[in-house]
Amino acid sequence: MNRIIATPSAVKELLAKYDLHAMKRFGQNFLINPDIAEKIAAAACDPDCPCIEIGPGLGSLTQFLCEKAPAVYTYEIDKKLVPLLEEELKEYENLQVVNVDFMELDLEQVPYKDEEVTFCSNLPYYITTAIISKLLESSLKIRRMVLMMQKEVAERIDAGTGDKEYGAVTVLLKKYYSMKRLTNLTPASFLPRPQIDSTVVVLTPKGIANDPGFNAFVYECFAQRRKTLANNLKNRCEAAVLAEALASLSLKEGVRPQELSVAQYEALYEVLK
Ligand code: SAM
Numbered sequence: 001m002n003r004i005i006a007t008p009s010a011v012k013e014l015l016a017k018y019d020l021h022a023m024k025r026f027g028q029n030f031l032i033n034p035d036i037a038e039k040i041a042a043a044a045c046d047p048d049c050p051c052i053e054i055g056p057g058l059g060s061l062t063q064f065l066c067e068k069a070p071a072v073y074t075y076e077i078d079k080k081l082v083p084l085l086e087e088e089l090k091e092y093e094n095l096q097v098v099n100v101d102f103m104e105l106d107l108e109q110v111p112y113k114d115e116e117v118t119f120c121s122n123l124p125y126y127i128t129t130a131i132i133s134k135l136l137e138s139s140l141k142i143r144r145m146v147l148m149m150q151k152e153v154a155e156r157i158d159a160g161t162g163d164k165e166y167g168a169v170t171v172l173l174k175k176y177y178s179m180k181r182l183t184n185l186t187p188a189s190f191l192p193r194p195q196i197d198s199t200v201v202v203l204t205p206k207g208i209a210n211d212p213g214f215n216a217f218v219y220e221c222f223a224q225r226r227k228t229l230a231n232n233l234k235n236r237c238e239a240a241v242l243a244e245a246l247a248s249l250s251l252k253e254g255v256r257p258q259e260l261s262v263a264q265y266e267a268l269y270e271v272l273k
Pocket of ligand 1: 026027028029030031032054055056057058059060061062075076077078100101102103121122123124125127
């Protein structure tokens with residue numbers, strides 16, 4: 001197979017060949033570290049499981065996914081990248097490139113809806129949390145997700161109760177997934193160089209059934225993170241009911257959303273149900 005060897009000069013040549021420029025508004029920071037790309041693909045792919053990629057860019061990660069997974073569906077918002085991907089990766093017959101905004105994709109209609117899949121992405125940083133929320137809310141049978149994100153977002157996902165980075169996505173990921181860091185990357189691994197460090201995380205489901213009611217409850221609790229939990233929940237239940245529920249869990253009335261552990265959210269949800 002002819003691989004795209006994503007060195008800085010090769011990436012520049014590819015962009016020039018197709019008359020393209022990295023688009024800041026699509027979060028295009030292309031990976032120029034083939035060893036890391038192969039390591040990410042090895043962590044993401046199993047020989048018996050289709051792999052879904054969000055944002056293939058110039059295909060430097062995609063090609064390794066195609067070598068390690070039986071089928072790869074990759075979703076790219078930038079239509080100008082599609083001819084490049086189709087031409088440069090044409091030897092990979094197990095690849096399907098779809099030009100779509102992943103946030104607009106109806107995950108109920110995808111062809112792999114009823115089988116297990118893995119997810120892999122060097123995420124566009126401007127929508128990292130939105131993509132994770134979308135995956136968390138989907139009914140897809142996700143075997144594993146291997147995601148590259150801003151280092152500080154990975155820290156937020158890993159954050160403990162009370163941490164200022166602790167949020168609704170943290171609570172839901174902690175409930176449903178266990179997380180392991182695969183590697184950290186400096187800006188030198190990308191072209192153009194971002195201003196931030198990156199981390200690749202491996203998220204593995206704990207096997208707990210998705211509970212949309214609980215998920216909606218957690219988002220509601222964090223609707224305005226500077227406000228108290230009671231304030232965020234005032235449309236869900238009367239103040240006295242909530243005060244009683246909080247007291248039954250030994251939580252103070254003015255507790256803030258970032259002060260509750262996953263277990264306390266689960267308990268509060270059960271009490272208020
Ligand atoms: N995977 C490539 C790599 O590692 O070099 C590119 C990663 S780059 C950080 C993010 C990619 O996501 C870009 O190709 C960008 O065009 C694409 N992208 C941005 N927003 C998207 C969206 N809403 N849906 C699908 N792709 C998107």
